Amino acid sequence: MFKYEIISTQGRARAGVFSTPHGNLETPVFAPVGTQATVKTLTPAQLEELGASLILSNTYHLYLRPGDELVRELGGLHKFMQWSGPMLTDSGGYQVFSLAQTRKIDDEGVIFKSHIDGSTHRFTPEKSIQIQEDLGADIIMTFDECSDPNEAAYSEIAMERTHRWAERCLIAKTRVDQALFGIIQGGVNPALRTASAQFISSLPFHGIAIGGLSVGESKAEMHSTLELVTPLLPENKPRYLMGVGTPEDLINGVARGIDIFDCVLPTRLARHNAAFSPEGRLNLMNATFARDPRPIDESCDCYTCKTFTRAYLRHLVVARELLAGTLLSIHNLHALIQLVKNIRISILNGTFESKVPAWLTQWQGNAEREPKQV
Amino acid sequence: MFKYEIISTQGRARAGVFSTPHGNLETPVFAPVGTQATVKTLTPAQLEELGASLILSNTYHLYLRPGDELVRELGGLHKFMQWSGPMLTDSGGYQVFSLAQTRKIDDEGVIFKSHIDGSTHRFTPEKSIQIQEDLGADIIMTFDECSDPNEAAYSEIAMERTHRWAERCLIAKTRVDQALFGIIQGGVNPALRTASAQFISSLPFHGIAIGGLSVGESKAEMHSTLELVTPLLPENKPRYLMGVGTPEDLINGVARGIDIFDCVLPTRLARHNAAFSPEGRLNLMNATFARDPRPIDESCDCYTCKTFTRAYLRHLVVARELLAGTLLSIHNLHALIQLVKNIRISILNGTFESKVPAWLTQWQGNAEREPKQV
Numbered sequence: 192m193f194k195y196e197i198i199s200t201q202g203r204a205r206a207g208v209f210s211t212p213h214g215n216l217e218t219p220v221f222a223p224v225g226t227q228a229t230v231k232t233l234t235p236a237q238l239e240e241l242g243a244s245l246i247l248s249n250t251y252h253l254y255l256r257p258g259d260e261l262v263r264e265l266g267g268l269h270k271f272m273q274w275s276g277p278m279l280t281d282s283g284g285y286q287v288f289s290l291a292q293t294r295k296i297d298d299e300g301v302i303f304k305s306h307i308d309g310s311t312h313r314f315t316p317e318k319s320i321q322i323q324e325d326l327g328a329d330i331i332m333t334f335d336e337c338s339d340p341n342e343a344a345y346s347e348i349a350m351e352r353t354h355r356w357a358e359r360c361l362i363a364k365t366r367v368d369q370a371l372f373g374i375i376q377g378g379v380n381p382a383l384r385t386a387s388a389q390f391i392s393s394l395p396f397h398g399i400a401i402g403g404l405s406v407g408e409s410k411a412e413m414h415s416t417l418e419l420v421t422p423l424l425p426e427n428k429p430r431y432l433m434g435v436g437t438p439e440d441l442i443n444g445v446a447r448g449i450d451i452f453d454c455v456l457p458t459r460l461a462r463h464n465a466a467f468s469p470e471g472r473l474n475l476m477n478a479t480f481a482r483d484p485r486p487i488d489e490s491c492d493c494y495t496c497k498t499f500t501r502a503y504l505r506h507l508v509v510a511r512e513l514l515a516g517t518l519l520s521i522h523n524l525h526a527l528i529q530l531v532k533n534i535r536i537s538i539l540n541g542t543f544e545s546k547v548p549a550w551l552t553q554w555q556g557n558a559e560r561e562p563k564q565v
Numbered sequence: 566m567f568k569y570e571i572i573s574t575q576g577r578a579r580a581g582v583f584s585t586p587h588g589n590l591e592t593p594v595f596a597p598v599g600t601q602a603t604v605k606t607l608t609p610a611q612l613e614e615l616g617a618s619l620i621l622s623n624t625y626h627l628y629l630r631p632g633d634e635l636v637r638e639l640g641g642l643h644k645f646m647q648w649s650g651p652m653l654t655d656s657g658g659y660q661v662f663s664l665a666q667t668r669k670i671d672d673e674g675v676i677f678k679s680h681i682d683g684s685t686h687r688f689t690p691e692k693s694i695q696i697q698e699d700l701g702a703d704i705i706m707t708f709d710e711c712s713d714p715n716e717a718a719y720s721e722i723a724m725e726r727t728h729r730w731a732e733r734c735l736i737a738k739t740r741v742d743q744a745l746f747g748i749i750q751g752g753v754n755p756a757l758r759t760a761s762a763q764f765i766s767s768l769p770f771h772g773i774a775i776g777g778l779s780v781g782e783s784k785a786e787m788h789s790t791l792e793l794v795t796p797l798l799p800e801n802k803p804r805y806l807m808g809v810g811t812p813e814d815l816i817n818g819v820a821r822g823i824d825i826f827d828c829v830l831p832t833r834l835a836r837h838n839a840a841f842s843p844e845g846r847l848n849l850m851n852a853t854f855a856r857d858p859r860p861i862d863e864s865c866d867c868y869t870c871k872t873f874t875r876a877y878l879r880h881l882v883v884a885r886e887l888l889a890g891t892l893l894s895i896h897n898l899h900a901l902i903q904l905v906k907n908i909r910i911s912i913l914n915g916t917f918e919s920k921v922p923a924w925l926t927q928w929q930g931n932a933e934r935e936p937k938q939v
C-alpha cells in the first residue's frame with residue numbers, strides 16, 4: 192500500500208502512480224476540493240465524468256459539521272459522500288488560522304471558536320489525526336501552522352511548531368490504511384524552507400506537502416521556493432503543493448517537481464460566473480456573450496462545452512439560475528484536470544519541456560488567484 | 566404530426582401516444598417545469614436520466630429574459646437549453662396575472678410591468694403566439710385569463726375573454742410544427758365550466774387544457790370540476806391539467822381523464838429541503854435524519870435514492886450546500902414521473918382502478934400544495 196512509482200521524468204517534472212486503498216492515483220494530478228463533503232454543485236457522477244481522480248475534503252469543516260464521529264458511524268467519508276476513488280483530508284490547520292475566530296495558539300495546539308456558531312474547540316496534532324482517522328481518507332495531513340509570508344519573524348516560530356507537531360502526528364497515527372503526509376513551512380525565507388524540507392524529509396512520511404504558498408507571496412517567490420525545496424526532497428515520495436492553483440501555477444509547479452495540487456479556484460470562480468479559457472478568464476455576466484453561439488472553449492470536450500453556448504450560460508448567470516454554477520464548475524474543473532492529464536502525457540512521451548511555453552501562453556489570461564468582483 | 570392515439574383506457578383513465586416533431590410523448594405524463602429555460606439545478610442529462618419526456622417552459626419569463634427573439638436567433642428553445650424531447654410553453658397569461666405588477670386588462674390584452682425591472686409591456690393573444698412561435702416549443706397554449714375561484718362574479722368575464730382570445734390565437738398562429746392547445750376556464754362554476762368546455766372543444770385545437778385549477782379551490786372542487794368537464798371533451802385530443810400537482814392530484818387527475826400534468830412543486834419542494842416519500846413529505850432539515858443510513862425512499866430507484874443516505878442529504882441541507890437542491894430535485898421529479906409511468910402501465914394492463922386506493926394511501930402524506938416554511 193502507498194507505493195509511489197515514478198514512471199517517467201523530464202527535467203524535474205515527474206509522472207508517477209501512487210497506490211492507495213481506493214485505487215491507483217496517476218500523478219501529476221489536480222484534486223477538486225469538496226470542503227463540506229461535496230464538491231460544490233456537483234454529483235459524484237458528474238465528477239467522475241469530468242475526469243476527477245483525487246478529491247480533497249476539509250477536516251475543520253467536517254469536524255464542526257456534521258462531525259467526524261457521525262461520518263465514521265456512517266462508514267467514513269468515501270461512503271458518506273459516495274466517492275469511490277482516492278481522497279485526501281487536510282489537517283484543519285490552515286482553516287483554523289484563516290476561518291476560525293479568537294484563536295489562541297501555543298505549543299500544545301490551537302483553541303478557536305467555530306465560524307458557524309462561535310462554540311469553542313481545541314485542535315492538537317493528536318486531535319487532528321483522530322478526526323482524520325474518523326473521516327478515513329486515503330491521504331491525511333499533519334497539523335501545521337501556516338505563517339503570513341509578510342511576517343518573516345514569525346515564520347521560524349511557526350515552522351518549529353509545525354515540526355514538533357509533525358512528529359506528534361506520526362506518533363498519534365494508528366490506521367495503516369491511511370498515508371500521512373508531512374508539511375514543509377518556512378514562509379519565503381530560503382534558510383527556513385531548506386531547514387524545513389530537510390527536517391520533514393527525514394521523517395517516515397508517505398508523502399511531502401509544501402504549505403504556506405499561494406497565501407500572499409509573489410509568483411516569483413513561489414517559484415524560487417519550489418526550486419529551492421524540491422531538490423531537497425526524497426525522489427520516491429509524492430509531493431503535494433497545497434492550495435494551488437491557477438493553470439499557470441500547475442504548469443510551473445510540475446516543472447518544479449510537484450505531483451499533487453488542489454484548489455477551490457475552479458469551483459469558486461464558477462460561482463462568480465467566471466470560466467477558464469484560452470482567451471483569458473471569461474466573465475459570463477458580460478453582455479458581449481448575450482448572443483454568442485460558441486461554447487466557452489471550442490477546444491474543450493467537457494459536458495458544458497460540448498452542449499451549451501455562451502449565450503445560454505450568460506442567460507443562466509443573468510437569471511441567477513443555479514445551473515450556471517454547476518455548468519461552469521464542470522468546465523473549470525475539467526480544464527484544470529485535463530491540463531494536468533495532458534502534462535502527464537507529455538512527461539511520458541518526452542514533450543513536456545517543449546510544450547511548457549505554449550501552455551503558459553495559452554493560459555496566461557487565467558493567472559489571477561481570486562475571482563473578480565462582479 | 567400531432568396525432569393523438571389512445572392505446573388503452575380504463576374507466577376514464579387513458580393511456581396514449583401524442584406524436585410531436587421532437588418525438589412521441591407517452592401519456593399520461595408529468596412534465597417538469599423549466600421556467601427560465603432550465604429545470605432548476607438540473608442538467609438536461611440528469612433530466613433524461615430521471616425519465617423526463619416533456620419539459621415545460623414559461624413564455625412570460627423567457628420574453629422578459631433573455632427575450633424570445635434572442636432564443637429564436639440561437640435556434641429556438643430546444644437548441645438553446647439543449648432539450649431534444651418534446652417541449653411545451655405556456656401562454657404567459659397565468660404569470661402576467663400572478664407575477665407582474667400594475668396590470669391593466671381589457672379585451673385587447675394586458676398591460677403589465679416586469680417583475681424584474683418594472684418596465685412596461687403589453688401581451689395580447691397575437692403577441693403571446695408570436696413569442697411562442699419564436700421560442701418554438703412543440704406544444705403552445707392560448708393566451709387566457711385565469712380568475713380567482715373565490716371571485717365568482719368575475720369568472721364569467723374572464724371566461725368570455727379567454728374564449729375570444731382563444732379564437733384570436735388560432736387565427737394568429739402561423740407555424741404548422743407547433744400544436745396549439747385551447748384552455749378551458751370558468752372557475753368553480755359548473756355552468757361556466759360546461760360552457761367553456763363545449764366552446765373550447767368546438768374549435769380546431771390540437772389539445773385541450775383545463776386552466777384555473779390548483780389556484781386556491783378545494784380538492785373536492787377540483788375533482789368535481791374535472792368530473793364535469795372531461796366527459797364534454799373530444800376523445801381524440803390530449804387533455805392537459807395545468808399547474809398540477811401533488812402525487813394524489815396526479816392519481817385523481819388520471820382517474821378523471823387527464824393526460825398531461827406539469828407543476829413546479831417537485832423542484833420547489835427540493836429547494837425547501839422537502840422530499841416526497843411513502844412516509845409522507847420528509848423535511849431533510851429535521852434532526853431525526855442526522856444519522857439515518859436509509860435513502861429517502863427504499864423503493865425508489867432514482868440516482869439520489871440509489872446513492873445517498875438521509876444523513877448525507879441532511880448534512881447538505883444543514884450546510885446549505887447547493888447539491889442538496891439538485892439531489893432532492895432528482896428524487897422529487899423522479900417520484901412523480903415514475904408514479905405517472907406506473908399509472909400508464911396499469912392502464913395498459915388493466916390494473917389501474919384496482920391500484921388507485923393503494924396509491925392514494927401510499928402518497929397521502931404528500932398532498933399539500935405548498936412547501937412548509939422551515
